[in-house]
Amino acid sequence: MFTKLAIAAAIVTQPAFGIETNTVDTNTLLIDVENTIGDTCIKDFNTNPTADLFPTKWSSPSIKTYGDVDLYGAKFEPSVTTELLDITYHNNYKIIHNKFVNATYLLYQCGTEPPVEEVESGNHKLILEVPHKGGLLLTSTVQIPAIELLGLRNEVKAYVGNTKWISSPCLNHMLDEGEIINVDGDRDDVGHSESASSVEAFLAAYPDALVLGGPYDNPDAANTMVIAGSQENTNVGQFDWIAFYAALYNKEDMSNRIAGSAQQNYDCASENSYFLSTSPIQRKLKATTSTTRRVAEGEEDGRPTLLWASWFSGYGWSVASCPTYQSDTECEWAAACNVKILSRPEGVGNAPESLGGRYWYLSDEEFLEFGKDADRWVYKSQHWLKVFEEKGEEYFQQFKAYRNQQVYDTQGVSPNSWYEQRLAEYYVVGMDVCAIMGVDDGLHKSRWLRNIFNDPIGVMPQCNVAEIDEPYVAPVSDCMPIAATLNVVSEGEGEVNVKDNAGAVSAVQGFTLIASLAVVASLW
Secondary structure, three states, rough: OOEOOOOOOOOOOOEOOOOHHHOEEEOOOOOOOOOOOOOOOOOOOOOOOOHHHHHHHOOOOOEEEEEOOOOOHHHHHOOOOOOOOOEEEEEEEEEEOOOHHHEEEEEEOOOOOHHHHHHHHHHOEEEEEEOOOOOEEEEOOOHHHHHHHHOOOOHEEEOOOHHHHHHHHHHHHHHHHHOOEEEEOOOOOOOOOHHHHHHHHHHOOOHHHHOEEOOOOOOOOOOOOEHHHHHHHOOOHOOHHHHHHHOOOOOOHHHHHHHHHHHHHHHHHHHHHHHHHHEEEEEEEOOOOOOOOOOOOOOOOOOEEEEEEEEEEEEEEOOOOOOOOHHOOHHHHHOOOOOOEOOOOOOOEEEOHHHHOOOOOEEHHHHHHOOOOOOOOEEOOOHHHHHHHHHHHHHHHHOHHOOOOOEOOOOOOOOOOOHHHHHHHHHHHHHHHHOOOOOOOOOOOOOOEEEEOOOOOOOOOOOOOHHOOOOOOOOOOOOOOOOHHHHOOOOOOEEEEOOOOOHHHHHHHHHOOOOOOOOOOOOO
């Protein structure tokens, strides 16, 4: 069965991208214009039913892998694109396919009609007009970043669950002003079936609203579209689900640019770290367009070591588990920065049956043996002080990273932003990891990873109400590729002596390739 949201197809007369929408002639519609449909309806579509109303389309990214095999052998098939999302385009309608729950949604352009055969097939969970006009009900903080990146805050009409977890200044402002309704505000089990009756009550008052469910929510629930970006294997793949949100508003051109820029910065940071840390000293430089980054040749001992771990009261220490590093973002970040991340050895620790045997935890003794010699420690939580008081300084003094004041938590932006706004800045976290590990250009200051000894806990800025419709832009500079802007001198068959060239590399780290510096060399 499918549901068709009853949304009136009104002709809008406001100009969009320079086109008066009340005079659009689909016979002369140019396909090279970005989706000029914008927030408008099409007029007289029947005069040219074969016109392509969605000239700007989403396409899945090509994801650079971080090696043909991972650090522990050929134990995985690396994801090279977005695995669980597909969007196909068919003149006046498009179909979103969520492969995780095997659900499809048909979106047809306002001012046209969906094809009868698709409607009668019963294959689609929802059939609705776009751009969507009925508003959104969010069920998780992880959905907020895409909304803000696309400048769609005013489309949010309700949020399910306890709003104390929301870090967005502007959404909090809208909640305070009553512009966003809080459904089941005293519940912490956001997005789950326990709130179904409250969501139904909301939909009774707002029958055209869309409910954005999580990956394990009921795909057959009324007016619900399931978002499953969190189930992708890679940072790039997870972020690419911004296209799902964009498709509801014909903003694919915008989402393509945002996703492309994020991936470019991520790849740039990785390429810089490989340039600065590759071992042995003599290496061959490969073109920056290479689709594969190999883990550095030779011994791993020369690379800095990262401990990624946090304490869960009642269970133990949760540490990285990277037999296939793309299954966890910290494993991918470490590989992207060419640093060695400590991974739980097979059979070490315990997996409580109460948690389904899925999550492993180490005892204090096991954890000490596991992580005592790591160069850096990222404590992925906001509760460092609590565990410090529980364990005592004597315990932590046994860790090299603590003695050297190289312990970081995830409160650099704010205590609660890691599971919200950070998802809009995965590439910034990648740059942070490279920075704290000392394999970056030397200019980037870690934004998300806070040194617990030296850095204050971050505080979110106040919402600029006058610009509440403006898309969110991360307050960081774009990555500058080191190798592509260095005057690299070859030594024979495409080799370069990084040790003899250390002065040049050090100089790069000092003033990293001023933006106006011309590209004086290309890689082969």
